[in-house]
Amino acid sequence: MRAGRVRIQDIAAEAGVSVTTVSYILNKTPGQTFASETIQRVHDAVTALGYVPNMAARSLVNNRSRLIGVVIPQTELHKEFMFSNPFYGDFLSSVEYTARQNGYHILISGTNADQTYIEVARTRSLDGIIILGMYLEEHYAEIKRAEIPVVLVDCYSENKDFTAVQIDDRQGGYMAAKYLLDKGHRRIAHVTGLLKSRGVNQQRMVGWRMALEDAGIAYDEALLYDGEVSYEHGVKAGEKIAGSFRESGVTAVFVSADIMALGLYKGLKNGGALVPSDISVISFDDTWLAGICDPELTAVRQDVALKGKTAVEAVLGVIDGKLSDKREITLPISIVERGSVCGR
Amino acid sequence: MRAGRVRIQDIAAEAGVSVTTVSYILNKTPGQTFASETIQRVHDAVTALGYVPNMAARSLVNNRSRLIGVVIPQTELHKEFMFSNPFYGDFLSSVEYTARQNGYHILISGTNADQTYIEVARTRSLDGIIILGMYLEEHYAEIKRAEIPVVLVDCYSENKDFTAVQIDDRQGGYMAAKYLLDKGHRRIAHVTGLLKSRGVNQQRMVGWRMALEDAGIAYDEALLYDGEVSYEHGVKAGEKIAGSFRESGVTAVFVSADIMALGLYKGLKNGGALVPSDISVISFDDTWLAGICDPELTAVRQDVALKGKTAVEAVLGVIDGKLSDKREITLPISIVERGSVCGR
Numbered sequence: 001m002r003a004g005r006v007r008i009q010d011i012a013a014e015a016g017v018s019v020t021t022v023s024y025i026l027n028k029t030p031g032q033t034f035a036s037e038t039i040q041r042v043h044d045a046v047t048a049l050g051y052v053p054n055m056a057a058r059s060l061v062n063n064r065s066r067l068i069g070v071v072i073p074q075t076e077l078h079k080e081f082m083f084s085n086p087f088y089g090d091f092l093s094s095v096e097y098t099a100r101q102n103g104y105h106i107l108i109s110g111t112n113a114d115q116t117y118i119e120v121a122r123t124r125s126l127d128g129i130i131i132l133g134m135y136l137e138e139h140y141a142e143i144k145r146a147e148i149p150v151v152l153v154d155c156y157s158e159n160k161d162f163t164a165v166q167i168d169d170r171q172g173g174y175m176a177a178k179y180l181l182d183k184g185h186r187r188i189a190h191v192t193g194l195l196k197s198r199g200v201n202q203q204r205m206v207g208w209r210m211a212l213e214d215a216g217i218a219y220d221e222a223l224l225y226d227g228e229v230s231y232e233h234g235v236k237a238g239e240k241i242a243g244s245f246r247e248s249g250v251t252a253v254f255v256s257a258d259i260m261a262l263g264l265y266k267g268l269k270n271g272g273a274l275v276p277s278d279i280s281v282i283s284f285d286d287t288w289l290a291g292i293c294d295p296e297l298t299a300v301r302q303d304v305a306l307k308g309k310t311a312v313e314a315v316l317g318v319i320d321g322k323l324s325d326k327r328e329i330t331l332p333i334s335i336v337e338r339g340s341v342c343g344r
Numbered sequence: 345m346r347a348g349r350v351r352i353q354d355i356a357a358e359a360g361v362s363v364t365t366v367s368y369i370l371n372k373t374p375g376q377t378f379a380s381e382t383i384q385r386v387h388d389a390v391t392a393l394g395y396v397p398n399m400a401a402r403s404l405v406n407n408r409s410r411l412i413g414v415v416i417p418q419t420e421l422h423k424e425f426m427f428s429n430p431f432y433g434d435f436l437s438s439v440e441y442t443a444r445q446n447g448y449h450i451l452i453s454g455t456n457a458d459q460t461y462i463e464v465a466r467t468r469s470l471d472g473i474i475i476l477g478m479y480l481e482e483h484y485a486e487i488k489r490a491e492i493p494v495v496l497v498d499c500y501s502e503n504k505d506f507t508a509v510q511i512d513d514r515q516g517g518y519m520a521a522k523y524l525l526d527k528g529h530r531r532i533a534h535v536t537g538l539l540k541s542r543g544v545n546q547q548r549m550v551g552w553r554m555a556l557e558d559a560g561i562a563y564d565e566a567l568l569y570d571g572e573v574s575y576e577h578g579v580k581a582g583e584k585i586a587g588s589f590r591e592s593g594v595t596a597v598f599v600s601a602d603i604m605a606l607g608l609y610k611g612l613k614n615g616g617a618l619v620p621s622d623i624s625v626i627s628f629d630d631t632w633l634a635g636i637c638d639p640e641l642t643a644v645r646q647d648v649a650l651k652g653k654t655a656v657e658a659v660l661g662v663i664d665g666k667l668s669d670k671r672e673i674t675l676p677i678s679i680v681e682r683g684s685v686c687g688r
Contacts (some may be wrong), residue, residue, distance in 0.1 A: 086428065100454065
């Protein structure tokens with residue numbers, strides 16, 4: 001179906017030089033020098049014939065595909081991306097834009113960062129990989145053996161072989177709980193996702209717990225609501241909290257993602273608890289969802305677009321040999337005050 | 345940085361056959377036959393040496409990259425995907441999953457479907473392209489010249505050179521307005537995105553207008569609120585409608601995307617109008633956002649995941665020469681009744 005493509009042989013014939021010469025000149029092969037007149041003839045032939053260099057061929061010649069793989073966590077069904085959480089869309093959008101500005105394309109996979117993916121990375125000759133989220137520690141060793149530059153995002157792995165891009169999630173959890181404590185709250189529940197060892201949710205939970213303990217409040221497991229990061233889990237937790245807050249004394253909730261905060265609002269409303277007069281709420285991420293809640297959400301803000309940009313720049317830096325492959329980059333966070341928290 | 349890769353030459357040496365023979369056998373080149381013993385020796389060598397075929401090399405041999413390009417519309421800033429609208433995330437997620445199940449990867453670009461993208465498609469040897477949304481008619485002719493299988497999604501182009509996957513958006517707009525008319529509403533406003541010629545929003549608008557005219561209601565331009573498909577545009581339109589509904593007599597709104605419906609709710613509330621007792625609302629798409637509105641949204645439902653799956657299967661069918669490249673596939677729509685519409 002494809003039309004006849006202009007080949008490198010055609011360029012060589014048109015310019016009156018060898019195929020090897022054309023290849024050296026077009027690929028700017030180090031150590032190969034040519035008369036400027038020869039270089040000009042080759043470029044003239046390229047222009048005259050409308051030659052489009054084939055990335056597959058170029059990849060074989062200089063071992064560069066200009067492709068970056070991006071591994072995104074899937075839903076529990078292992079079918080699709082977790083796109084109902086806008087964090088992922090915002091991240092991916094920024095990664096794609098930054099890569100494109102640098103002459104790279106991204107290959108997105110909803111697969112696990114496991115052996116299967118390493119095969120993909122090798123067969124596709126990926127120049128680098130950005131891995132979002134936590135995977136099994138054993139997989140990092142396999143990835144290391146593939147010897148492809150890797151940047152881990154939002155992963156507190158013990159493995160220090162790769163550049164890591166993250167925020168200080170523990171500090172973020174601490175800030176959220178401290179903010180509520182400073183407003184006079186003492187019984188503060190926490191609604192979060194699955195507490196995978198070394199994952200972001202576990203870190204945020206530890207921060208919440210540390211802030212309470214620093215304020216002299218003993219940890220109470222009954223105030224922890226962990227489940228899937230989803231709207232539905234937020235609804236269920238909200239209904240439970242609303243159904244018991246008069247007895248439990250809970251006056252505030254720290255929820256670890258905006259998507260769950262939306263569900264939490266719904267569940268609290270279903271159970272007859274008002275935000276913020278009965279229950280104050282502070283969220284995490286500050287995606288666009290925070291602004292559509294009523295009242296709008298007070299939240300720990302991270303710059304998701306900056307996270308995506310930083311991850312791409314980090315992996316490109318390693319590919320180009322300009323940056324170390326073992327850096328740890330921690331991006332800033334802050335608290336955005338809106339209407340979902342009131343003082344006691 | 346990359347480790348020594350097992351090359352096809354190593355396989356040839358191990359199996360005691362020529363490189364050409366290995367290539368023919370591994371690529372299953374048509375018209376080339378070998379003794380089953382030879383084929384076995386080559387496969388044994390592949391297993392013994394842990395050979396990973398290089399997709400770049402394979403792409404040169406059989407002209408297949410097993411890459412499908414996906415062009416996604418950008419925000420007005422031409423920087424990022426329009427991911428605040430969950431339609432795009434749901435679509436992309438389904439496209440990635442279906443492609444992966446078929447041994448393909450997707451190359452996502454936020455670029456325009458213009459000359460620059462054709463260069464990308466050619467240099468990347470894309471096997472096919474899925475283009476979402478409306479672009480300039482002149483670009484379709486350029487795409488046609490590139491002779492790469494293309495599937496257009498949500499595009500009512502005059503160009504009939506490509507397979508088109510869509511719903512009947514005009515019918516959807518008609519159904520939405522008819523539903524409100526059947527509930528006794530006569531003054532029905534329409535909140536929508538930019539009315540690009542032949543785009544989905546224009547089709548939905550025409551359907552709304554036709555339903556009104558069929559009911560003997562003259563078109564009133566003052567009831568059309570077109571702008572960017574965004575939460576913010578919904579808020580502005582909602583505030584305007586709430587500020588004038590007692591004079592204008594508007595009792596219902598047809599809004600052409602869930603993301604705008606969320607904004608519309610906020611704007612109506614800001615302006616003191618209640619949903620549905622003052623203003624009934626019917627939306628379009630029925631993404632997960634429809635369920636988080638309060639009251640939950642009645643909406644024209646389309647199956648976005650099916651749309652993504654259908655687009656991939658259509659482009660793979662053309663690539664494999666099993667399907668015509670000029671089909672028109674129209675997916676079903678329906679109305680999902682929830683709590684945002686009441687009778688007059």
